Amino acid sequence: MRRVEIYPSILSADFSRLGSEITDAERAGADGIHVDVMDGHFVPNLTIGPLVVRSIRPVSSLPYWAHLMITDPLRFAKDFRNAGVDGLTIHPETGTDLVSAVERIRGLGGGVGLALRPETPIDVLDPVIGMLDRILVLTVHPGFGGQTILKDVIGKIRRLRDRLEPLAKRPLIEVDGGIDPETTGSVIRAGADVLIAGQAVFGCPDRGKAVRMLRKAVERALSGPGPETH
Ligand code: DX5
Ligand code: ZN
DSSP states (O other), X not given: OOOOEEEEBGGGSOGGGHHHHHHHHHHTTOSOEEEEEEBSSSSSOBOOOHXXXXXXXXXXXXXXXXXXXXXXXXXXXXXXXXXXXXXXXXXXXXXXXXXXXXXXXXXXXXXXXXXXXXXXXXXXXXXXXXXXXXXXEESSOTTOSXXXXXXXXXXXXXXXXHHHTTOSSXXXXXXXXXOSTTTHHHHHHHTOSEEEESHHHHTSSOHHHHHHHHHHHHHHHHHSSSOOOO
16 A cells, blocks of 8 residues: 655644644654744745754654745755754745755755645646655645645646656655645545645644544545546
C-alpha cells in the first residue's frame, strides 16, 4: 500500500506551549512538523521566524519543514536551515529565478520544495521539476489555518501526479489547507503523498485520535474504488 505521511501544521497549535504541542503531535504518530512562515507581505498574516524554530527544534526528532510564505525566501533560507529545519519550501510566485533559487537552497544541505498557490499552474515547475524533493499544492489561499478546501484544486493534484509519474526520482506531493478526515479521500485518490493538517490535528483535544482518523481516511481512500474524476 502507498505510504502517506502526515505533517501537522503548528499554525493551529497553542503558541503559549508550542514545545508540548509538538511532542503531543509526535506521540500521536505524526511523520513530521509543518512550520508556516509568513511575512505579512507575501500573505496577509505574520507568524514565526528562525528564532522560534531554533527554540522548538530540540523538542522532537521529527523532520521539520518550513513553508516559506515570504517575499524574499533566499534572504532567510540559511537562517532557517541554521535554526534546524530539515527542508525548505518556497513559492515561485515571489518572482525569484527558480533554477538558481532551488540550487541555492539545495546548497544549504536540506530538502527542497516548491509550493503553488491555488491559481498557479503546474507548468511553472517545468524548469526545476526534476530537482525537487517535494511539491506543495495549496488547497486554500495561503495565510490562515482553518479554511475550507478549494475543491477545484483536486484536478490540479491529479494532473501533477500524472506529470510526475514518469520521473525516475519523483518529488512527493504535499497538500496543504482544509485537510481533514472528510477531505482526505479526494486528495489521496488524486495522488497526494503528504497531508498537511493544522486545524484537523491541533483543533482536536485528542491528537492521537485526530491522526488516527486521518490515517483511517487514507486507508479507506486507498482501498476504495478507482480514481475520482473531479
Ligand atoms: C495556510 C498554511 C497551512 C495551514 C493549514 O496558509 O500554509 O499550512 O496551517 O491549516 P488547516 O489545515 O487548518 O487548513
Ligand atoms: Zn503551510
